Amino acid sequence: MKKGTPYEMSPPEREFVEKLLEKRTNLRVYRTHGKQAEGDFVIVDMTNKNHKVGWVVDHKMNADKVTKGNQFTNAARAAKSLGLEKYEIATGDTGKLLNILSRGRGAWGGS
16 A cells, blocks of 8 residues: 555554454454545444444544544444444544454444
8 A cells, every 4th residue: 555545554553453353353344534534444343244333433542632523524424335234433542442342242232
């Protein structure tokens, strides 16, 4: 991938994705366009392909600077484009996001 493109991942983002996929092999991670206010990633739980759920995620390098704002303006569009029936918005550093995403489908009261 060309350096400076809207889909480029920083080293901490790449590390987050690698750690996540080591723990949760049922997830698919999609990088969003960096200038479209869709978060950094859309993560889809593929456990039940007929009832997709997931997260729109903004990865932060510092958990103390976590905010929810304009970076999620188009989160619904991003989720819908991947066929998600339900999604949560999640923001944080690698540790916080791994904790959130480890809950899996239980985040919506289903299995």
